[in-house]
Amino acid sequence: MVSTRRPDPELVRRMCGVIVHRGPDGEGFYGDEHAALGMRRLAIIDVETGDQPVYSEDGSIVAVFNGEIYNFAELREELLRRGHRLNTTGDSECLVHLYEEHGADLVHRLRGMFAFAVWDRDRQRLVLGRDRVGKKPLYWRSDHGSIWFGSELKSLAQDPGMPRAIDPVALDHYLTYQYVPAPSSIYEGVRKLPPGHVLVWERGEVTVSRYWQLDRVTRPVLDVREEEERLRELLLEATRIRMVSERPIGAFLSGGIDSSAVVAAMAMQSSEPVKTFCIGFDDDRYDERHKARMIADRYGTNHHELIVTPNLLDVLPRLAWHFDEPFADSSAIPTFYVAQLSRQHVTVALNGDGGDECFGGYQRYTLMNRSRMIPALPAPLASLAGRAGSLITERSVYGSRTRRLGRLLQFAATPPARRYPHLMSCFTPEQKARIYSPELLCRLAGIDSYGLMDEAFQGSSADTELGRTLDVDTLTYLPGDLLVKVDITTMANSLEARSPFLDHHLMEWAAGLPAGLNVRGSQTKVLLKRAVAPWLPYELLTYPKQGFGVPLAAWLRGELRELAYDVLTDDTARGRGMFRPRAVRDLLRRHMEGADHGSRLWTLLQFELWHRAHAPSAAVPAEAGCPAP
Numbered sequence: 001m002v003s004t005r006r007p008d009p010e011l012v013r014r015m016c017g018v019i020v021h022r023g024p025d026g027e028g029f030y031g032d033e034h035a036a037l038g039m040r041r042l043a044i045i046d047v048e049t050g051d052q053p054v055y056s057e058d059g060s061i062v063a064v065f066n067g068e069i070y071n072f073a074e075l076r077e078e079l080l081r082r083g084h085r086l087n088t089t090g091d092s093e094c095l096v097h098l099y100e101e102h103g104a105d106l107v108h109r110l111r112g113m114f115a116f117a118v119w120d121r122d123r124q125r126l127v128l129g130r131d132r133v134g135k136k137p138l139y140w141r142s143d144h145g146s147i148w149f150g151s152e153l154k155s156l157a158q159d160p161g162m163p164r165a166i167d168p169v170a171l172d173h174y175l176t177y178q179y180v181p182a183p184s185s186i187y188e189g190v191r192k193l194p195p196g197h198v199l200v201w202e203r204g205e206v207t208v209s210r211y212w213q214l215d216r217v218t219r220p221v222l223d224v225r226e227e228e229e230r231l232r233e234l235l236l237e238a239t240r241i242r243m244v245s246e247r248p249i250g251a252f253l254s255g256g257i258d259s260s261a262v263v264a265a266m267a268m269q270s271s272e273p274v275k276t277f278c279i280g281f282d283d284d285r286y287d288e289r290h291k292a293r294m295i296a297d298r299y300g301t302n303h304h305e306l307i308v309t310p311n312l313l314d315v316l317p318r319l320a321w322h323f324d325e326p327f328a329d330s331s332a333i334p335t336f337y338v339a340q341l342s343r344q345h346v347t348v349a350l351n352g353d354g355g356d357e358c359f360g361g362y363q364r365y366t367l368m369n370r371s372r373m374i375p376a377l378p379a380p381l382a383s384l385a386g387r388a389g390s391l392i393t394e395r396s397v398y399g400s401r402t403r404r405l406g407r408l409l410q411f412a413a414t415p416p417a418r419r420y421p422h423l424m425s426c427f428t429p430e431q432k433a434r435i436y437s438p439e440l441l442c443r444l445a446g447i448d449s450y451g452l453m454d455e456a457f458q459g460s461s462a463d464t465e466l467g468r469t470l471d472v473d474t475l476t477y478l479p480g481d482l483l484v485k486v487d488i489t490t491m492a493n494s495l496e497a498r499s500p501f502l503d504h505h506l507m508e509w510a511a512g513l514p515a516g517l518n519v520r521g522s523q524t525k526v527l528l529k530r531a532v533a534p535w536l537p538y539e540l541l542t543y544p545k546q547g548f549g550v551p552l553a554a555w556l557r558g559e560l561r562e563l564a565y566d567v568l569t570d571d572t573a574r575g576r577g578m579f580r581p582r583a584v585r586d587l588l589r590r591h592m593e594g595a596d597h598g599s600r601l602w603t604l605l606q607f608e609l610w611h612r613a614h615a616p617s618a619a620v621p622a623e624a625g626c627p628a629p
Helices: 009-015 032-038 072-081 094-109 168-177 224-241 257-267 289-299 312-322 332-343 355-359 363-371 379-394 401-413 416-424 429-435 438-443 450-459 465-475 477-491 504-510 526-532 538-542 552-557 561-569 571-575 581-592 598-614
Strands: 018-023 026-029 061-069 112-120 125-130 139-142 146-150 197-202 205-210 249-252 275-280 302-307 348-350 496-498
Touching: 061 094, 072 094, 094 112, 094 125, 094 197, 168 429, 168 438, 168 477, 168 598, 224 257, 224 504, 224 526, 249 257, 249 332, 257 289, 257 348, 257 355, 257 526, 257 538, 275 289, 275 332, 289 302, 289 538, 302 332, 312 332, 312 477, 312 561, 312 598, 332 477, 355 465, 355 504, 355 526, 363 401, 363 416, 363 465, 379 401, 401 416, 416 450, 429 581, 450 465, 465 477, 477 496, 552 561, 552 581, 552 598, 561 571, 561 581, 561 598, 571 581, 581 598
Parallel strands: 249 275, 249 348, 275 302, 348 496
Antiparallel strands: 018 026, 018 146, 061 112, 112 125, 125 197, 139 146, 197 205
16 A cells, blocks of 8 residues: 555555655645545535546645534635636536645635545645534644555555554543543554544645634623523524435434424424434433423424334444444444434434533533532542442433432542543543553553643633533533444434534524523523524423433343353453453453343444454553563
């Protein structure tokens, strides 16, 4: 792959990635057949003439693109007025002409979700860009002489010259957060371009810079009713521009406030009944179909439901293949099934993602507000509270008051500056230390996964604790977990997901709201609920937030018990030398005896399933001074 000659066409077709190579004859952008594959895109707009790559009039600028640009019509009109010649009717071609006008600053003109690459032949310059919040992925690696990039990590991995070493720091972050946060990837030497960033590669030199960040300085609010009206206007407009499609369109409808508000906004702007999709479970704790029906009945939607009985032994290997990196948010399973149901009827589905991060929807925000009243405990008392909290949490049912008490004790035992990272973690530092092999523990000496959140807190412009917490979630949990989950599970079903609440105009407006209009006491989404109250049934506004959960603990004691034991304790897993076999077996044993270690076992299981699907021979490389595996 890294050579001065053009890559072999068959390799190119398998790779589905793009390489820019700098050799003795100068740089070359291998664009034609393999640039179009490098950014794999579902055809939604300009289906007939939207092939890629796209070129400038003289062919000196070439671009590939994944995603949707919602303001492409206005951009096209502006470019035509400035004398550019456009040969298609879609959004992709705008990129090359915007680059001619603005260079890398073209990102500021785009409204949508995107990952793109622009090659400037005359300047021998490559520009990569990713949307503001990270809806579309973009991986890259460089040895300075060459650069590889693509929408999927598995495309880069088709290059036989790419090392397959597991990045131990990325693995450590994964066990903490259940995803690998940008800019790391699970492989050493491969990076993810962070949301809101551009990368410029010019004559072998790489520069990565940030182009967008929310300003969370609180603005004064004189009339709450005016804010309610402005929120409705912004949500209606963000929804309207996402309803443009040449393919059938619908919406995920969970029955929560966010997805219900989006469906209401669609119904008010559609000449036909909105197609809505909801899945449910036999277990009432995880079933919200009754709430979804309230919205479907109110707006007369063409509503589709499916009771899911997951075939876990079938779906888990499929998901492991689709996810390019280890990913352990178990709600990927119901998301995959609702995407599968939706794709039987539509090609585009709107959703409510982002409402919680914009308007303070998670109950953990109320806990963080109240935590200011909990002082730092003396070390002996903190140790006692932490042990008691862990014991109570392990022995209680998910969502119960007892579980909440245990979490509160754990929370109180944690130093104030580390409470939010602890709240968001799957494995704590102490728990990771107990399962790591001596060699992996040595490799990770001095690594602090909580530092990622520390950096996000410190870099926030917010002037309130809630604002800083919302910023942290917008920069970490939202792009690392939620958007990855939705993008992968929908694309696996050839379905495009669109998120009105993540329109950057709406987000920028919401970022300046006073904290009390988001979270007040035990109330969440204060302003959002007031704004959409005329659209939604009153009962819906009073239901507690449920989330898209699954009965993990029960699955791991039931139909997944044998799989968990086999995959986590067999010769293959033990031979990797990453985890202590006895510690893993002990975790399994304690879970089967009644303690709840479901999320931690699930995280280990997903890593091992990913490893077998994508990198069966990859290992953490040895390091001088550390014991060999």
